Amino acid sequence: xxxxxxxxxxxxxxxxxxxxxxxxxxxxxxxxxxxxxxxxxxxxxxxxxxxxxxxxxxxxxxxxxxxxxxxxxxxxxxxxxxxxxxxxxxxxxxxxxxxxxxxxxxxxxxxxxxxxxxxxxxxxxxxxxxxxxxxxxxxxxxxxxxxxxxxxxxxxxxxxxxxxxxxxxxxxxxxxxxxxxxxxxxxxxxxxxxxxxxxxxxxxxxxxxxxxxxxxxxxxxxxxxxxxxxxxxxxxxxxxxxxxxxxxxxxxxxxxxxxxxxxxxxxxxxxxxxxxxxxxxxxxxxxxxxxxxxxxxxxxxxxxxxxxxxxxxxxxxxxxxxxxxxxxxxxxxxxxxxxxxxxxxxxxxxxxxxxxxxxxxxxxxxxxxxxxxxxxx
Amino acid sequence: xxxxxxxxxxxxxxxxxxxxxxxxxxxxxxxxxxxxxxxxxxxxxxxxxxxxxxxxxxxxxxxxxxxxxxxxxxxxxxxxxxxxxxxxxxxxxxxxxxxxxxxxxxxxxxxxxxxxxxxxxxxxxxxxxxxxxxxxxxxxxxxxxxxxxxxxxxxxxxxxxxxxxxxxxxxxxxxxxxxxxxxxxxxxxxxxxxxxxxxxxxxxxxxxxxxxxxxxxxxxxxxxxxxxxxxxxxxxxxxxxxxxxxxxxxxxxxxxxxxxxxxxxxxxxxxxxxxxxxxxxxxxxxxxxxxxxxxxxxxxxxxxxxxxxx
Numbered sequence: 001x002x003x004x005x006x007x008x009x010x011x012x013x014x015x016x017x018x019x020x021x022x023x024x025x026x027x028x029x030x031x032x033x034x035x036x037x038x039x040x041x042x043x044x045x046x047x048x049x050x051x052x053x054x055x056x057x058x059x060x061x062x063x064x065x066x067x068x069x070x071x072x073x074x075x076x077x078x079x080x081x082x083x084x085x086x087x088x089x090x091x092x093x094x095x096x097x098x099x100x101x102x103x104x105x106x107x108x109x110x111x112x113x114x115x116x117x118x119x120x121x122x123x124x125x126x127x128x129x130x131x132x133x134x135x136x137x138x139x140x141x142x143x144x145x146x147x148x149x150x151x152x153x154x155x156x157x158x159x160x161x162x163x164x165x166x167x168x169x170x171x172x173x174x175x176x177x178x179x180x181x182x183x184x185x186x187x188x189x190x191x192x193x194x195x196x197x198x199x200x201x202x203x204x205x206x207x208x209x210x211x212x213x214x215x216x217x218x219x220x221x222x223x224x225x226x227x228x229x230x231x232x233x234x235x236x237x238x239x240x241x242x243x244x245x246x247x248x249x250x251x252x253x254x255x256x257x258x259x260x261x262x263x264x265x266x267x268x269x270x271x272x273x274x275x276x277x278x279x280x281x282x283x284x285x286x287x288x289x290x291x292x293x294x295x296x297x298x299x300x301x302x303x304x305x306x307x308x309x310x311x312x313x314x315x316x317x318x319x320x321x322x323x324x325x326x327x328x329x330x331x332x333x334x335x336x337x338x339x340x341x342x343x344x345x346x347x348x349x350x351x352x353x354x355x356x357x358x359x360x361x362x363x364x365x366x367x368x369x370x371x372x373x374x375x376x377x
Numbered sequence: 378x379x380x381x382x383x384x385x386x387x388x389x390x391x392x393x394x395x396x397x398x399x400x401x402x403x404x405x406x407x408x409x410x411x412x413x414x415x416x417x418x419x420x421x422x423x424x425x426x427x428x429x430x431x432x433x434x435x436x437x438x439x440x441x442x443x444x445x446x447x448x449x450x451x452x453x454x455x456x457x458x459x460x461x462x463x464x465x466x467x468x469x470x471x472x473x474x475x476x477x478x479x480x481x482x483x484x485x486x487x488x489x490x491x492x493x494x495x496x497x498x499x500x501x502x503x504x505x506x507x508x509x510x511x512x513x514x515x516x517x518x519x520x521x522x523x524x525x526x527x528x529x530x531x532x533x534x535x536x537x538x539x540x541x542x543x544x545x546x547x548x549x550x551x552x553x554x555x556x557x558x559x560x561x562x563x564x565x566x567x568x569x570x571x572x573x574x575x576x577x578x579x580x581x582x583x584x585x586x587x588x589x590x591x592x593x594x595x596x597x598x599x600x601x602x603x604x605x606x607x608x609x610x611x612x613x614x615x616x617x618x619x620x621x622x623x624x625x626x627x628x629x630x631x632x633x634x635x636x637x638x639x640x641x642x643x644x645x646x647x648x649x650x651x652x653x654x655x656x657x658x659x660x661x662x663x664x665x666x667x668x669x670x671x672x673x674x675x676x677x678x679x680x681x682x683x684x685x686x687x
Contacts, residue, residue, distance in 0.1 A: 172655060200643075205608050207598040210387035211643035212656050218380045231504050235598045243383075244515040244523045263506050263600065301453035 011058030023067045027326045029054065030092040031073055031309070032102035032112065034066060034080035041303050042104050047075050048127050050101045057317045065324055067254050071317065079111070080105045085112040093119035098326050099316040101309055106130035113141045117277045121328050123337055124315055127307035129253070129277050131180055134352040140328075142335060142349055144312045144342070145305075146277040146358025151252050152181045154360035154376040155275045156188025159250060162374070163273075165222035167197040169247070171212060173228035173238070181252045182227030186217060197221045209236045213243055216340075223248040230255050234263035239265040248273060256363060256370060268365040273373075278308065279344065279359045280348070280372045286343035311342035345377075381521035383642045385637065390528050390597065392636020393535035398613030399620065399628035400542060401583035403525040407476075407559045407623035408579050413487035413501060416587055417610015419458050422492060424586030424595035425500050427454035428507050443510040449590075450631025454588045461492075462584025463577055471573065490576045494638065504602045507595035531593050538589060539629050542582070546625060551578060559623075619667050621680025630678055638666050 033043030043343050054071045059313040074097055078085040085108035092100055093115060100116060100123040103109040109128035116123040117138040124142040125133065131149045134141055146154075159165045168189050172182035186196050197219040200212040207288070216224060224240065224247050226233050233255035240249060248271040251260075254276035264272075281287045284307060294302050315338055315346050323334035340347045348356045357377045363370035398420060405413045427450035434441065434449050465488050473481040513532045515523040547554040554575045557565040562572040594609055595601045610633060620631025642662030646654050654662075670678060 024518075145388050199655065201655060201659070207600060207608070208387075208391050210390070211384060211640040211659070212638075214380060214383045214387060215644045215656075217383075231600075231602075234504075235600055238509075238513070238599055240526075242513050242523075244517070256663055259504065263504055265506065265599070266427075 004241075011027040013131050013233070024070055025067045025326070026070050026072055027076050027093065027320075028072045028097045029313065030076060030095075030097040030100040030102070031313075032076045032078050032085070032088050032092060032100060032108075033104035034108075035075070036076035037079045037081075039080040039105060042127065042305060043077070043080070045303035046068065046102065046104050046309035047073075047308045048294065049126065049302075049306030050296060050308075050313040051075075052297060052318070053310045053313035057314070062317065062321060064320055064326055069320075069326065073205075075270050078103050078108045080108055082107050082111045086115055088112070088159055089115040093121055097121065098320075098328055099123070101126060101312045101316070103128065104305070106133060110136075113138055115241065116140050120332075122319075122332050124312035126312045127305040130177065132176065134354050137194070138353070140332065142312075142315070142353040144308050144315065144344070144347055144355050145360075146360050147354055148165075148177065148181050148252065148277075149184045150354075150358050151275050151360050152184025153188040155225070155250060155252065155362065156185040156191050157168070158273075158362050158374070159185075159223055159225070160189055160192035160194035163223065163248060165194060167195050167219065167221045167249065168199040168223045168225060169200065169216040169219060169221040170196055170225045171200045171202060171216075171227070171233055172207075173206075174204055175204050175228065177254065178227035178229075179320075180227075181254075182225065183250075185225050185227065201345055202228075202232065206232060207235050209239050210243070213239055213245065217243055221247050225250045226255060227252060228254055230257045230260035230263065234260055234267075237264040237272065246271075250274065252279060261365070261369065270364055270366060272365040274363050274370065275292065275360050276363065277358065277360060278304075279351075279361055279375045281307065283361075283372070283375055284344050285341070290343045307343045311340075311344050311347055315340055315347050316344060380458065380644065382522045383518075384640045386522070386528065387397060388522055388637035388640030389633065390636070392591055392616075392633040393532050393637065394594050394597070394609065394632075395613050395616045395635050396629045396632025396635055397535050397538060397586055397593070398609055399632045400539065400625065401587050402614050402617040403620070403625060403628040404555075404579050404583045404630075406617070407554065407625075408576055409470070409481075410478065410561070411470065412485065412614070412622075413465075413470075413583075414482070414485040414610070414614075415492055416583065417606035417608075417613065418489050418492035418496075419462060419584050419587035419606070420591035420594060420609060421459045421496060421601075421606030422461055423454045423591030424507065424601045424605065425496060425575070425591075425603070426457045426507055426588070427451060427592045428601050429500075430454065430512075431508060442604035443508075446508070446659040447510040447596075450590055451589065454592060455585045458584040458588035458591075459581045462580045462587075466577055466580040471576075493603055493606075500601065500603055504600055507599050507601045509596055509599050510597065517604050527597060531597055534589070534593060538586060542586070543625065545582070551575070555579060615663070615667055619670055619677055621674075621677025624679050626675065627677055634666075634678070639663050 033046045035043045054073050076088040078088045089112040108130040109125050117140045122140045129147050131147045170186050172178040210250045233251050250273045256276050318340045319331045319335040323331035361375045362373045401416045430453040431446045431450045511527040513527045515526045554570045558575045566572045566684030616631035617628045618633040643656045643659040
């Protein structure tokens with residue numbers, strides 16, 4: 001009813017303007033992410049990115065199936081909470097959205113993905129990096145950012161090829177995240193010709209790593225990799241220093257945080273490395289233009305993932321154009337074979353729905369912050 | 378050989394903190410037969426109160442010597458913890474003194490949740506940096522073995538406190554009253570000992586030790602957090618059982634043994650089992666030792682010396 005009114009109003013408006021349109025249809029696309037709570041900044045950023053994409057598409061007056069399409073954003077707040085995420089996903093599918101950009105956190109994306117799969121609505125996450133998300137074998141789940149496996153892989157290669165580390169010790173916290181990252185890292189080190197000198201384990205509540213570090217120190221490695229979060233990585237860095245270890249310390253995005261810098265203090269140095277999925281904004285093909293456009297539209301700077309949300313939304317729209325249909329069942333195959341040049345780089349999906357050649361950026365600690373060193377595709 | 382010495386040192390540092398916390402468990406158990414599960418959280422309260430004091434003092438009077446800051450932190454944290462410990466006993470446990478044993482035990486778990494939640498409300502969920510006020514710069518007394526002043530400080534303070542407690546229990550009037558109450562608090566009451574006072578004193582002393590252990594723990598790992606008391610609390614409880622719960626020297630021996638077993642476990646389990654087990658079995662290794670000790674000595678390593686209970 002509301003839709004009809006809107007179409008009527010728009011039709012009346014265009015008639016009044018003297019334009020001749022065949023027909024105009026409204027297509028609603030959802031965005032889901034945390035708009036409240038501690039991760040709210042990430043959710044709002046994604047929402048703005050998606051909104052910008054919709055406004056750009058509407059400005060172009062895209063025609064699908066002979067009709068001019070007006071896209072409309074339906075934004076929902078999942079509070080980065082797994083249970084709320086499923087409720088929100090249900091609400092979006094019930095409201096008849098044709099696609100969804102989201103969710104932002106892996107903890108929300110994984111449970112929500114099942115609901116979209118059952119409803120047959122494609123969902124593209126701009127920022128969830130857990131490998132599990134795309135390992136469920138769902139046809140409707142996509143992501144436009146590199147996952148943790150790709151992250152471990154990139155850092156492993158970087159350690160051997162760029163940092164010339166030969167003997168590397170690997171520690172993980174036995175969580176799904178830490179273990180997955182450490183395994184991917186170790187495999188990449190081995191396939192690049194490096195050697196895993198030792199594999200040690202801790203847990204995600206530990207604070208004392210002296211025993212395993214002493215053991216690692218005796219192996220005299222060039223680098224130590226830790227798969228886990230900053231709450232352990234920071235005391236680990238301090239204890240390495242306390243034991244007089246000079247090996248490089250490497251972590252994934254769990255240790256690539258501001259908290260890590262705060263907690264590890266003077267134990268960090270230029271030989272501390274970490275990775276984050278994605279590329280820094282100024283290295284993106286359309287980064288500079290996007291930054292200006294975003295700032296102009298919303299009055300604030302990009303937080304992190306807005307360009308990814310923009311590309312996720314554009315992927316949905318491009319696939320609809322390619323399939324010449326806004327129906328999920330029709331355009332989903334087009335999403336699978338998509339080749340779109342986005343703000344963040346080329347967007348194409350592999351058979352799991354992961355982005356092909358997703359970018360990973362390696363950082364090191366420099367002058368009190370993480371400084372980007374190299375982006376690996 | 379260097380690695381062996383280094384692992385021994387690592388074990389002594391963590392073991393002496395376990396021992397200090399284990400004393401609190403064992404003192405209360407010795408007198409009341411109660412396992413005070415909130416004891417680990419008193420360690421957390423001690424660490425966070427000390428951190429708050431150091432932060433405030435540093436903001437008010439910048440440029441104070443680290444040692445003064447540390448002493449000020451301790452000077453506030455210890456009385457606060459003592460007061461909290463006393464209140465827990467007075468409000469929570471005293472009313473349940475003659476209740477079935479399960480009632481105070483469950484209350485203790487409840488108090489533990491309460492302390493954690495209060496700390497979360499006051500200090501938030503995030504990890505805080507605890508200033509390492511004693512130098513952590515590694516020194517190398519012999520090739521391949523490094524030790525930091527902070528580690529030496531931790532061991533020395535822990536041993537001094539344990540020695541002080543032994544003197545208090547074995548030589549002072551209060552200590553004699555504690556030992557008498559431990560044997561039988563009703564009979565001790567008939568002999569003119571204020572049993573409630575002695576029990577309160579036990580909680581106060583144990584809480585003070587927990588506060589000090591908290592400061593040592595937090596400054597060793599440079600971290601403080603509202604849930605930080607859980608793991609050392611569990612380890613210290615294990616140490617108390619290992620040494621023979623209710624027995625003071627047992628708690629110290631148990632703590633040190635547990636620290637060493639964990640350290641050697643992580644360091645050598647792979648060699649000992651020819652690569653079959655690795656350091657992810659570090660904690661299991663400690664509990665296997667505990668199981669073995671309890672099978673052959675059900676009352677713990679020093680458990681049967683009941684006369685020493687305090």
